[in-house]
Amino acid sequence: MASPSAPFANRFAPYDDRTQPAMRVEGYRETLVRVPARAPYTRPATLSDITGPLNLAQKLDAGVSDLSRTPSGERAQGQLVRVCGQLLDEDGVPVRGSIIEVWQANAAGRYLHKMDAKSPFPVDPNFSGAGRCVTDAQGRYEYLTIKPGAYPVPSHPERWWRPPHIHLSVFGEGFMSRLVTQMFFPGDPLNAQDRILNSVPDPAGRERMIAQPVPMLELPRADVLGFRHDIVVRGHRATPMGL
């Protein structure tokens, strides 16, 4: 049936499961008790799936895009890292004005979080490990931080180590483009053993979670390691959001 809504029909195609993580992950025992036993039901997409909050910045405070220093300027321990990239939809159209939340362990592999209170590693008083940025008119974002340390997954008898990674929470255009993911660093030997990174069956999918090094001469300053990490959220749109 021809209707004004016809262009919406394929805007949010289902994910290709090969490019997304398995829900049950061997050796990651929490998945076994939290993943539903029954396969999910399919439903038609309706308006509440292809819409989402556009003005979240009204509610969520701006946060910081420089995690490497305290508000009063004290520098965190660790290797300075600048991460930049673009937030895009499946057509390569920039997603502008979207909030990206960032959180990570400190250089020693310790989170400033009550769940990490038993960590054997020290807190860095100058590192909160949490930031927020908003994508600009070209969908670009960037933040400055320190390279997170690796750490053993708490209370895991198999001594599974998480490689250095940065958590990302992205809102995108709408309910169906909501994405929570993790960014990994290229060439880290722990990447090959990480149960979370390797829960994505498709090697190309895993590559999409690994940042690309930025040549030193392209960086605005000499004291940082640079990485580029584009993030693609689900969705096809005719025009960039906000027009």
Added chain:
Amino acid sequence: MGTKHADVKLVPTPSCTVGPFFPAHYFGATDNDLTVASAVPGAQRAAGSKVYIGGCVYEAGRVPRWNGIVELWQPDAGGRFNHPNDPQHGLADRNFMGWGRRATEDDGYYDFITVRPGGYEDPLTGATRAPHINVSVMSSGLMRRLVTVFFFPDELANAGDPVFNAVPDPAVRERMILKPAKLDRAPADATAYRLDIVLQGEDETPFFVD
């Protein structure tokens, strides 16, 4: 940018678990009160009938899933979204954002204050959507979010709702319907409902393909 994008086909970045370390201070004081559209004190309240929803999230064996995250997304009291994909977005309540977020407590408890959403004629399916709230659950151990929908009791439109009917078993469908309840933390001027979210096991909540 005036460039053509039509021939570009990118694959979405894989989802990953939110893990156990989502920063506690990311949960703002009014993030679970959808009647407040802005963190700015003195902001206007959303129009509509106030609703309080509370319940617990459980994993297998009815173990509370604490330190999880519940997010909501819903239309305003008139059934409209303040988003350009809604043909009626110009009529949406500017004082209602429709989004909320909440960490689950030690006993798995979550709660939200919101307005009762309006139903709407859905331009994608041609069907009538009953009043409903889209719900996302995130947690360590969940590599992808879980998505379910809350419906309201005694709502005639439920019977024709295409998402409600996507769950064929009426007994399972019932697990998406909010239950009137007396809840200690409900504001006096709100209609209170309870609904537990069971990730796995007996009375498992129906979840949808995301």
